[in-house]
Amino acid sequence: MNLLEIKNLKTYFYSDAGVNKAVNDISFEIPKGKTVCIVGESGSGKSITSLSIMRLIDHPGEIVGGEVIFEGTDLLKLSDKEMRKVRGRDISMIFQEPMTSLNPSYTVGYQIDEALRLHQKQLNKKQRFEKVVESLELVGIHNPREKYREYPFKLSGGQRQRVMIAIAMACEPKMLIADEPTTALDVTIQAQVLDLMNELQKKKGTSILFITHDLGVVYQIADEVVVMYKGHIVEKASAKELFADPRHPYTKALLHSIPVPGVTPRKSKLDTVDENVDYLSFPKEIR
Amino acid sequence: MERLLEFIKQYKRNRAAVVGFIVVVLLISTAIFAPIVAPYSPDIQNLADRLIPPMWDAKGVSSHVLGTDDFGRDLFSRIIFGSRISLMVGAISVGVSLSFGLVMGIVAAYFGGKTDLFIMRIVDIMLSIPAILLAIVIVSILGPSLFSAMTAIGIVGIPTYARIVRASVLAEREKEYVIASRINGSSNFRLMFVVILPNCASPIIVQATMGFASAVLEAAGLSFLGLGAQPPTPEWGAMLSDSLQFITTAPWMIFYPGVAIFLTVLSFNLMGDGLMDVLDPKLKDK
Amino acid sequence: MSKIVYEIKNLKKHYEINLGLFKKPKIIKAVDGVSFDVKKGEVLSIVGESGCGKSTTAKLILKIEEPTSGQILFEGEDITKLQHHELSEYRKKVQIIFQDPYSSLNPRWKVGSIIGEPLKLNTDMSDKEIKERVLYLMEKVGMHPDWFERYPHQFSGGQRQRIGIARALALNPEVIVCDEPVSALDVSIQAQVLNLLLDLQEEFNLTYIFISHDLSVVEHISDRIVVMYYGDIVELKSVEDLFNNPEADYTKKLLSAIPTIKE
Numbered sequence: 001m002n003l004l005e006i007k008n009l010k011t012y013f014y015s016d017a018g019v020n021k022a023v024n025d026i027s028f029e030i031p032k033g034k035t036v037c038i039v040g041e042s043g044s045g046k047s048i049t050s051l052s053i054m055r056l057i058d059h060p061g062e063i064v065g066g067e068v069i070f071e072g073t074d075l076l077k078l079s080d081k082e083m084r085k086v087r088g089r090d091i092s093m094i095f096q097e098p099m100t101s102l103n104p105s106y107t108v109g110y111q112i113d114e115a116l117r118l119h120q121k122q123l124n125k126k127q128r129f130e131k132v133v134e135s136l137e138l139v140g141i142h143n144p145r146e147k148y149r150e151y152p153f154k155l156s157g158g159q160r161q162r163v164m165i166a167i168a169m170a171c172e173p174k175m176l177i178a179d180e181p182t183t184a185l186d187v188t189i190q191a192q193v194l195d196l197m198n199e200l201q202k203k204k205g206t207s208i209l210f211i212t213h214d215l216g217v218v219y220q221i222a223d224e225v226v227v228m229y230k231g232h233i234v235e236k237a238s239a240k241e242l243f244a245d246p247r248h249p250y251t252k253a254l255l256h257s258i259p260v261p262g263v264t265p266r267k268s269k270l271d272t273v274d275e276n277v278d279y280l281s282f283p284k285e286i287r
Numbered sequence: 288m289e290r291l292l293e294f295i296k297q298y299k300r301n302r303a304a305v306v307g308f309i310v311v312v313l314l315i316s317t318a319i320f321a322p323i324v325a326p327y328s329p330d331i332q333n334l335a336d337r338l339i340p341p342m343w344d345a346k347g348v349s350s351h352v353l354g355t356d357d358f359g360r361d362l363f364s365r366i367i368f369g370s371r372i373s374l375m376v377g378a379i380s381v382g383v384s385l386s387f388g389l390v391m392g393i394v395a396a397y398f399g400g401k402t403d404l405f406i407m408r409i410v411d412i413m414l415s416i417p418a419i420l421l422a423i424v425i426v427s428i429l430g431p432s433l434f435s436a437m438t439a440i441g442i443v444g445i446p447t448y449a450r451i452v453r454a455s456v457l458a459e460r461e462k463e464y465v466i467a468s469r470i471n472g473s474s475n476f477r478l479m480f481v482v483i484l485p486n487c488a489s490p491i492i493v494q495a496t497m498g499f500a501s502a503v504l505e506a507a508g509l510s511f512l513g514l515g516a517q518p519p520t521p522e523w524g525a526m527l528s529d530s531l532q533f534i535t536t537a538p539w540m541i542f543y544p545g546v547a548i549f550l551t552v553l554s555f556n557l558m559g560d561g562l563m564d565v566l567d568p569k570l571k572d573k
Numbered sequence: 574m575s576k577i578v579y580e581i582k583n584l585k586k587h588y589e590i591n592l593g594l595f596k597k598p599k600i601i602k603a604v605d606g607v608s609f610d611v612k613k614g615e616v617l618s619i620v621g622e623s624g625c626g627k628s629t630t631a632k633l634i635l636k637i638e639e640p641t642s643g644q645i646l647f648e649g650e651d652i653t654k655l656q657h658h659e660l661s662e663y664r665k666k667v668q669i670i671f672q673d674p675y676s677s678l679n680p681r682w683k684v685g686s687i688i689g690e691p692l693k694l695n696t697d698m699s700d701k702e703i704k705e706r707v708l709y710l711m712e713k714v715g716m717h718p719d720w721f722e723r724y725p726h727q728f729s730g731g732q733r734q735r736i737g738i739a740r741a742l743a744l745n746p747e748v749i750v751c752d753e754p755v756s757a758l759d760v761s762i763q764a765q766v767l768n769l770l771l772d773l774q775e776e777f778n779l780t781y782i783f784i785s786h787d788l789s790v791v792e793h794i795s796d797r798i799v800v801m802y803y804g805d806i807v808e809l810k811s812v813e814d815l816f817n818n819p820e821a822d823y824t825k826k827l828l829s830a831i832p833t834i835k836e
Contacts, residue, residue, distance in 0.1 A: 016296065041759040042730075157623075186622035187786060191830035213760060216789070216832030257764035259793035260833055261816055266793055269768050273761030290724070463677035464687075467740070470635060471691040472664055485681035 003175055003207045004030040004053070009066035011045075011052045022048040022061065024231035030175065030224075035201060035208040037218045037239075039254075040228035041273075046211045049228070050177045053209070054093055055083050071174070089119040092168035096180040098160035102152040108163050109148030112136070115170040135166040138203075140196055158189035162196065169200060175207040176200075182217065194220055215258055219243060227251050229279050237287040250279040297565045304561020310554035318370040325364035326350075329521045333359035338537045354539045356530065358519075362540065365521040366547050372522045373503045373551060376437050380502035381495050383441025388448025389491070393479050395449070396456035407453070410446045418443045422505070426514040433506075433522065436515030440505045444498055451494055455487035489566035496559035500552040507548050523548050578748060578780050579611035579634070584643035586629050603629040605804035606643070611748070611782060616774070618783040618791040620827070621801035627784045630801070631750050634782065635669055636660070665695055668741040672753035674733035678725040684711075684736055685721040691743040710739040713776075714769060731762035738769065748780045755790060767794060788831050792816060800824050 011023040023045045030036045038046040052063050055075060068075040075086065087093075092115075095101045103111060112132045116123060123131065129148075136144035139162040152160055161181055168176055178197070182190040198221060201208055212218060218225055222239040227250065235248040246252050256271035264270070273279075299305055317324055336359040340347045347354060353362040395406035413421075422439035429435035459465060460483065468482045507524025509515035516522035518529065523544040530540035586604040604626040611617050619627040632638040634645060636652065645652050647663065655663055668691075671677035678687050688710060689703045698706070708718050714735040725733055734754060741749050751770070755763040771794060774781060785791050791798060791812075798815050800808040800823065807821040819825045 041761060187788070187832075188622060188826055188830045191832070194832070214832065215760070220832045254760060257761045259767075259789050261789055261792040261831070264793060266812065267771060268793075269771070270764035270793075272764040272768070463671045463673055464679040466637060467669070467671065467677055468679070468690060470637065470664060470669060472661055472694045473690075482679060486679070488681075 001032045002029045003032045003071065004209075005067075005069040006049075006053070007067040007069065009049065009052060009068065010064045011048050011057055011061060012064050013061045015060055021231050023052060025066070026226075026228070026231075026233045027066075028224075028226050028233060028236055030207050030209055032174075032207055033201065033205045034223040035198075035210055035221050036224045036226060037210045037212060037222035038226045038228055039212055039215060039218050041213055041254075043230060044228040045231040046213075046228050047179055050093070050179050050209060050211055054087060054091065054177065085119075088115055088173070089171045090173055091175045091177065092171070092173045093177040093179065094161070094164045094168050094181050096183050098157055098164055098184070099152075101164055102160055104152050106151075107148065108136075108150050108152060108155070112163070112167050112170050115167050119171045131170065132166075135170050136163075138169065138200070139163070139166045140192075141166070156189075157185050158192065161185060161189075161193055165193075165196065165200070169204070169206070172204060173206065175209065177209045177211075179211045180213070181210075183212070183214070190217070197221065215255060227254070232280060233284065233286070234279060234282070235285040235287075237285070241287055247285040248279070249277070249282050251285070253279075294565060298561055301561040301564055303557045304564070307554040307557025307561060310550060311558055314370055314551060314554065315374065317367055318374045321367050321371055325361075325367040326352075327361040327364040329360060329365045329368040330519055331360060335359065338533070340537070341539050341543075353543050354537070356526075356540050357533060357537070362543060365526065366523070366543060369521040369523045369526065369544065369547065370551075372433065372516065372520065373506065373548075376433070376440070376506040376522075377499040377502045377555075379437045380440040380444060380506070381498045383438065384444030384448050384498060385491070385495060387442075388445040389452050389484075391445070391449040392452025393456050393484065396453040396460060397475070397479050397483070403453075406449070410449045413443075414446045418505070419508075422509055423512075423514060426509065431514045431517060433510075433516040433520060436506050436509045439509070440502050443505075444502070447498070448491070448494060451490050452487060455490055456483055459483050459486050493559055493563045493566060496555055496562055500555035500559070503548065503555070504552050575612040575614065577610050578613045578648060579782075580644070580646040581607060581609050581611075581630075581634075582644040582646070583608055584630070584633060584645065585641045586626075586633055586638065587641045602804045604633065604640075607801070607804070607806050609799055609806060609809055611780060612796075613747075613780055614778060615796040616781040616783055616794050617797050617799065618785060618795040619799045619801060620785055620788060620791050622786055622827075624803065625801040626804040627801050628752060631669075631752050631782065631784050635667065635750055636663070661695055664691075665744040666746050667748045667750065668744065668746040669750045669752060670734070670737050670741045670754045673757055674730045674737065675757075677737050678733055680725055682724075683721070684716075684723050684725065687725070687736060688739045688743060691740065695744060706743065707739070710742050713742065713773070714739045729762075730758050731765060734758065734762075734766050735769070738766075738773070742773065742777065745777070746779070748782065750782045750784070752784045753786070754783075756785065756787065763790070770794070788827065789833065800827065 007027050009023055009026050013020040013022055026049065028036070038049060040046045051057050053068050053075070057063055063076060070090065075083065078086070109132050112135055113128055116128045116131055132148060133144045136147055141147050141159060141162055155163065182193050185193065194217065197208060200206060210221060218239065225237060225239050225242045226233055227235040227248065229250050235242065235251045242251065246255055250273065253271060253273040257273060259270060336355050337357055339351050339355045341354045342349055342352050351361050351363070353366070356362055356365070391406050391410065395403040421443050425439035425442060426435040429438065465478065465482055468478060473482060506515055506522065507527065510522045510524035511528040513528065516525045518525065526544040527541055533540050584604055584607045588601040588603055590599040590601060592599055607630060619630060621627045629638070633640050640653060647667070652663055685704065685707050688707045692698055692703045692706060708721065711718060711720065716735055716739065725736065755766050758766060767790065770781070773779060783791065783795060795812050797809065797811050799806055800821065802823045808815065808819065808824045815824065816828065819828055
């Protein structure tokens with residue numbers, strides 16, 4: 001059962017230098033309650049894809065074609081007003097830099113409360129407070145009642161990212177888009193945040209679209225994987241299939257360029273993605 | 288070369304800025320070729336031809352396009368020669384402000400600590416004195432002349448440059464390329480002027496362009512007050528002040544020098560605006 | 574018996590944070606009594622998470638900062654006491670590759686000038702000789718000679734890192750401190766740069782002090798690893814020992830947190 005279906009999505013950027021086909025005709029699905037990872041390097045179009053789904057693309061970029069079907073409705077055809085209802089309530093998003101995604105001038109509690117005020121207007125102030133405390137607990141923040149009144153600068157990177165997740169989860173959205181949420185975090189904190197996300201998914205049944213360049217992270221959390229290269233999907237498979245039997249040359253090159261402790265011979269030459277190879281000339285591997 | 292072409296391309300996007308640039312070029316050319324462009328010398332008095340209105344007026348004559356002033360001097364020629372003075376004022380004032388301000392700003396930002404505090408307190412003191420007042424004080428010490436006006440305007444402008452440069456240098460100082468040069472054994476002087484300064488050029492260029500415009504305006508103001516250019520110098524502000532008494536009888540004597548000031552200031556500001564748009568985010572790496 | 578290049582003894586760097594007129598200043602112990610050796614020709618990695626003191630240690634070795642106490646002996650001499658001429662000699666032997674390819678190159682200088690700067694400041698080579706050497710270095714790191722006249726903003730992250738590497742090699746150093754040189758790069762570019770670093774080490778007989786938070790990368794290229802945590806060394810072992818028999822709790826935590834693919 002698919003929560004989101006993306007069909008032939010195209011997002012282009014226009015400049016004096018020409019057209020940049022950042023997302024160039026991609027199609028994939030996000031099943032209910034599952035985690036789909038988009039993996040790719042810079043310039044692959046993975047972030048633009050997530051922004052396109054949320055319709056957060058601004059001039060000079062434009063979504064020029066395709067459909068983004070969420071529970072039967074094409075999001076690309078909604079009015080701005082209708083889309084605003086979707087954002088935050090049905091689909092929410094967290095970003096890479098917790099330092100800049102949280103407003104430094106408002107307390108943590110206020111920011112989570114804001115999400116509730118926008119989308120759950122039926123709640124009164126007291127009810128909202130309890131919900132905020134609940135969501136802080138949910139993301140593993142100790143002393144939630146005290147932390148409510150803290151400002152972002154007092155929190156560590158990991159805590160801020162948890163707060164971001166709390167804001168995103170406050171309205172119990174059906175889908176969470178996470179754009180490289182752990183890239184800027186220390187590896188031990190990253191592990192905690194990934195565990196948290198897995199837990200939340202189990203508890204709340206939220207679908208997750210996780211953007212990353214780190215195949216190790218993909219291994220930890222993905223159910224399905226989409227590999228992007230220069231605006232195209234070059235391989236799509238379940239996580240199990242992809243790691244057991246990577247087919248597309250780009251996927252293979254990517255996997256081989258990462259040293260795996262205990263597996264890759266130490267000090268050996270790593271295979272790299274060849275700049276001179278046109279990986280797009282190979283047939284796409286869609287499973 | 289590529290950089291220059293890219294710069295021109297982006298600059299062209301702002302139509303107003305392009306117009307500004309063209310006018311500035313015209314202004315500079317006029318100033319350079321003044322003796323050729325102007326039909327008369329600015330000082331020739333012809334008392335028989337006093338207060339003739341501009342050419343298109345009923346009483347005007349074709350030999351004096353914009354009319355004459357109360358001494359029979361051709362207004363158009365005076366305005367043309369006035370451009371030389373305005374440009375000189377702009378250039379020298381900005382030159383003074385920039386040189387001192389830049390050195391103060393760099394030294395303050397680079398060395399930090401007490402040096403920074405000391406220099407910035409001087410800047411604060413300079414800023415707390417109203418510009419006109421400071422200019423008047425300087426002029427009264429040096430005696431009223433164009434030279435004193437330029438010095439005064441130059442000095443008054445120093446704090447702005449000091450602050451801009453300081454902010455810019457502070458931002459660059461901690462960057463890794465500076466550390467790299469320091470590790471390689473670069474001296475302090477070299478770090479300040481060869482390594483860091485070129486990366487702070489943008490805001491300085493923008494300020495200099497805008498500063499040029501305000502210098503011209505300030506010089507006109509000082510001359511208007513009788514503290515700058517002295518007669519018979521055809522400085523536009525002085526021309527305004529000298530003509531006040533004729534405001535009803537020969538308004539062209541006030542209007543056209545005023546227009547000259549207006550166009551000059553506007554075009555430099557437009558150019559500065561255009562430069563700001565192009566220089567600030569774009570040429571900064573990434 | 575390998576020659577010892579560095580002997581770091583009880584190195585400390587404390588920062589004082591001024592909390593105002595009436596409070597005692599807070600002391601941050603960025604590096605708190607760290608001791609280790611570096612052997613010639615090895616790759617010694619220092620790993621840890623943010624705030625562990627690895628970058629500060631690198632800065633102390635490079636004399637970007639001065640230690641609060643402790644000794645850094647380079648080939649037997651205490652470098653904390655070096656003056657002018659000796660400092661210049663030290664700089665020729667120990668160089669650095671920075672983490673951020675975007676801020677480590679002077680945006681207003683041409684590539685040729687950036688790579689040539691160490692030569693200009695520390696040798697009396699003529700401009701012509703400097704240019705020759707720069708072109709030689711560029712070739713070694715896989716750069717096209719045309720790039721000599723270009724500016725950093727015209728290059729990608731990986732290419733800029735190459736420029737940084739060429740610069741580090743300019744003075745023919747013995748030791749290069751690599752401060753997270755691949756952390757800011759895409760995975761595939763990372764692999765290219767790592768390969769390049771390994772090749773260069775072999776060709777020029779270099780010793781690397783490799784700072785990183787990425788254990789997979791560190792496992793791949795190191796001989797020995799120092800694990801730091803809040804200013805202290807928690808463990809120092811050869812690569813195999815560390816990965817097979819980690820002793821410290823923190824090391825174990827770090828190792829288990831690495832998201833790896835078990836094929």
